[in-house]
Amino acid sequence: MFTIYVYVLDTLADWELGHVTSELNTGRFFKKDAPVVELKIVSYSKESITTMGGMTITPDCTIxxxxxxxxxVLLLPGADTWNDPKHAAIIEKASELLSTGGMVGAICGATAALANHGLLDNRSHTSNGVGFLDMVSPTYKGQSLYIDEPSVADNNLITASSTGGLLLSKQIIEHLGVFQPDTLDAWYNYFNTGKAEYFFALMQTLPNNN
Incomplete structure (x- = not known):
């Protein structure tokens, strides 16, 4: 069983984790013997937050x-409010998870928060550009490990740029092993290209169609 903790904070970028949370919550494309997955919404308090799109989210639990x-698994979305000191606690928790073999996925502004705490100095990673991390994190020392791709997986850490949400989702789903490999390939290809052939390929990989 996996517990997926989705961290929420004001100005959360609604679209960045949409693919992965939808698939993990519904399990609509899971393989027959997929592990059980439970999603929990977590924040620094149980007060509701307002996303960038104006939606209200109430956390299930606290850090x-x-x-x-x-x-x-801890998922950290982009937001314009990561500089607020109250979010330091979740980055400390991310560090603990990485040290114990748990998984952390971070996208856009959340990668800057990881950089500020030195968590990208010794792991391959990406963000919105190496210059972005240099600009927002004066203590960042991971330039030599920066990879200019939409999303980068380094063992149990996955980082993504603001445009890398789909690939981030694919890498998280792959790490959890909840899709058959052919399902995951067809799913990614369909949402990445919009071509109908991949939609029908996806449908053919599902357990009820085999």
Missing amino acids: DDIIVNESS
Whole structure:
């Protein structure tokens, strides 16, 4: 069983985690023997937050409720409010998870928060450009490990640029092993290209169609 903790904060970029949270929550394309996945919305308090799109989200739990082990996954979305000191606690929790074998996925502004805490200095990663990390994090020392791709996986850390949400989702789903490989390929190709052939290929890979 995996527990997926989705961190929410004001000005959260609605679209960046949309693909992965939708698939993990519904399980609509899961393989027959997929592990159980539970999503929990977490924040620094149980007060509601307002996303960039104006939607209100109420957390299920707080940072102290996160269980740190190999079956925990922490997803950190982009937002314009990562500089607020109250979010430092979730980055500390991310560090604990990485050290114990849990997985962390971070996109856009969340990668800057990781950089500010030195978590990208020794791992391959990406963001909105190496110059972006230099600009927002004076202590950042991971330039030599920066990879100019939409999303980069380095063992149990996955980072993505603001345009890398789909590939980030694919890499998280692959890490969890909840899709058959051919399902994941067809799913990614369909949403990446919009070509109908991949939609029908996706449908053919599902357990009820085999």
